[in-house]
Amino acid sequence: MRIAFMDRAAALPAPPPTFSRTGVVVALGIVVTYLIGLGVLGVTPWAIVERLPRLFSIVLTMFPPSPGSAAHFWTYLEALGETLAIAFVGTTVASVFAFPLGFLAARNVVAGRILHFMSRRVLDTVRSVDTLIWALIWINVVGLGPFAGALAIASTDFAALAKLMSEAIETADQGPVEGIVAAGGSRFHVIRFGLLPQVLPIFASQVLYYFESNTRSATIIGIVGAGGIGLYLSEMIRVLEWQEAAFLILMVLLAVAAIDVVSRRLRAAIIGAPKG
Amino acid sequence: MSRFVATLPEPQRAALAATYDKAVASRRQQLLLGSVVFVLALAAALRGAEVDPANFWEHLGNFTDYFDRLTTLDSGDRVWTDFSDWYWGFFRWLRLLGETILIAYVGTITGALIAFCACFVASNNLVQSAWLRVTVRRVLEFLRTVPDIVFAMLFVVAFGLGPMPGVLALALHSAGTLGKLFTEVVEGVDMKPIEGVQASGGTWLARVRFGAVPQVLSNFASYTLLRLEINVRGAAVIGFVGAGGIGEDLLVAIRKFYYQDVSAMLVMIVVCVMLLDMGSERLRHRLLALESNH
Numbered sequence: 001m002r003i004a005f006m007d008r009a010a011a012l013p014a015p016p017p018t019f020s021r022t023g024v025v026v027a028l029g030i031v032v033t034y035l036i037g038l039g040v041l042g043v044t045p046w047a048i049v050e051r052l053p054r055l056f057s058i059v060l061t062m063f064p065p066s067p068g069s070a071a072h073f074w075t076y077l078e079a080l081g082e083t084l085a086i087a088f089v090g091t092t093v094a095s096v097f098a099f100p101l102g103f104l105a106a107r108n109v110v111a112g113r114i115l116h117f118m119s120r121r122v123l124d125t126v127r128s129v130d131t132l133i134w135a136l137i138w139i140n141v142v143g144l145g146p147f148a149g150a151l152a153i154a155s156t157d158f159a160a161l162a163k164l165m166s167e168a169i170e171t172a173d174q175g176p177v178e179g180i181v182a183a184g185g186s187r188f189h190v191i192r193f194g195l196l197p198q199v200l201p202i203f204a205s206q207v208l209y210y211f212e213s214n215t216r217s218a219t220i221i222g223i224v225g226a227g228g229i230g231l232y233l234s235e236m237i238r239v240l241e242w243q244e245a246a247f248l249i250l251m252v253l254l255a256v257a258a259i260d261v262v263s264r265r266l267r268a269a270i271i272g273a274p275k276g
Numbered sequence: 277m278s279r280f281v282a283t284l285p286e287p288q289r290a291a292l293a294a295t296y297d298k299a300v301a302s303r304r305q306q307l308l309l310g311s312v313v314f315v316l317a318l319a320a321a322l323r324g325a326e327v328d329p330a331n332f333w334e335h336l337g338n339f340t341d342y343f344d345r346l347t348t349l350d351s352g353d354r355v356w357t358d359f360s361d362w363y364w365g366f367f368r369w370l371r372l373l374g375e376t377i378l379i380a381y382v383g384t385i386t387g388a389l390i391a392f393c394a395c396f397v398a399s400n401n402l403v404q405s406a407w408l409r410v411t412v413r414r415v416l417e418f419l420r421t422v423p424d425i426v427f428a429m430l431f432v433v434a435f436g437l438g439p440m441p442g443v444l445a446l447a448l449h450s451a452g453t454l455g456k457l458f459t460e461v462v463e464g465v466d467m468k469p470i471e472g473v474q475a476s477g478g479t480w481l482a483r484v485r486f487g488a489v490p491q492v493l494s495n496f497a498s499y500t501l502l503r504l505e506i507n508v509r510g511a512a513v514i515g516f517v518g519a520g521g522i523g524e525d526l527l528v529a530i531r532k533f534y535y536q537d538v539s540a541m542l543v544m545i546v547v548c549v550m551l552l553d554m555g556s557e558r559l560r561h562r563l564l565a566l567e568s569n570h
Contacts, residue, residue: 030385037382041375041439041520048440055434085324092318128549129542132425132513136530141338146325220423224516224527227325234517237429245430253421 058242065246072244076232080251083228084259086146086221087214090153095207097158102165102203103191120166126159131217135226146227153214153221164206165199172198204270208263215259219252346539355536362540369522373544376521377552379442379514380507386443387450388500391416394451395458396484401467413459419452424510428519439520446507446514457499458492465491498563501556508552512545 038044067073105119135152142148177194185193222230229248236245283289347355355362363369396402398412424445431441470487478486515523522541529537 034382034385037378041378041382041443043382043440043443048435048444051435055431058430058434082324085321088317088321089325089327092321124550124553125546128509128546128553130509130513132516133526133530133542136527137342140342140530141335142328142331143335147327147331150325150327216421216423220425223425223429233426234429237433240433249422249426253418256421 061242062246066243067247079229083218086149087218089150091211093154094157098161101162105166106169123159131156144225149221149226168202205267345535372522376511380511383443383446384504384507386447390451391454394455398459399462416455424449429517437518442514442519461492461495494563498560
């Protein structure tokens, strides 16, 4: 028995080394870059520890969070409403534009390679400019206020949504499409009855995700003056009214949590999945 | 032709047709109700966001005009006719862009380290104690919901201007988002290796180190790369509140209408983000291939 066991052990191939050479090199590179980065940026443990008491004293002054006065509370509530409105309008406008563009950018709908390539690159460019930068640009066009914020959100998201939309179209099942072509359907029929029923639920659930994330973006867009609660938040931090700042952050957290719950319900209803 | 298609007897057909009509009608009703709610919400939101189409159309010319001015040098020529004029501050911007990327990198790695430590404690297949798990999850949720730029504003007050508040803000926010994703990965691992380590008497740390970590590492790396892309974009604007990087110069240029500087920096940021996107997409595909080989 013992001999047989040893034979088997000897016959087994040597175990692969735990770490490959490239793995070690890559890991070392990551660590060294990280350490150099810490040094260059001046983020040393000592510098952090030195200022920690100040951070703690700020956090302590935040308690208890309070809006200051009833009048402020109503102002903030209105600003929160404005924030949600910005997110809602922005997402709606973005999806209205993204929907047709998604078809244009999809490989299996538009045959022209050049058109496909161009629309993809344009979308990538629009997407890589941050919402806050778009907000600054739109402020120059329509002036300060929530409208600029809504347009900024629409600009960033329309590109992201169009990309997702085109990917959903490209991965759609070709069976129904071929069926409609075989039954003599026109191009319009193909899109309406072959692609839309497959793509629409995916698109709707993505739009809901974006609405959720846009409520988060809309809370900060006020920092540059494009409406919403961010204006008050940055103002309160600037004048060191920590209790009011904490109250505003709490309001944002609650609103985002509420939107999360609602959109989870809606998504479950749309894609027909069990509620969870 | 139609003779050969068998049809159901009339009473049966009528019943089925009625059920079908009812199903369609109920769907239509739902759709109508949903549309009405949506339109009402949209009307309220349009009022709330002060949407003014008249203003928009009136000033839409500004938008194209804006891009026209973005692509015009002070001398009146197009920007691409004279690169040395357009990119007069190239080396300064390159340094700032490098700082931006470095802020994003250090912030992402720090956040990933925090998330790495937190995710094993937050996953329900490794930790029995519910309160520990829930506490860690709540903390992660908080970090995730507070936008990074809000953290940055707070840290600028506490730590002073410079890249440090930016790094910390990105690190905390990334810890929140990555922590959630990491936890989901850990909860999806194969339990057999972990049970094996436990059966041979391994401690909790040994179970995590030899049972869980080898299964999740490539997924973690892929999520971290994705976060790095997002954070480079975030780091580019975190300078708006004084937390380092190219954002501060960009904000000043936009506010003071230095159009050619705005376009120069925007082009640099866009190109940099695109290159990073493409590189990291390649890497992630390779990492995922690594995963499926196991």
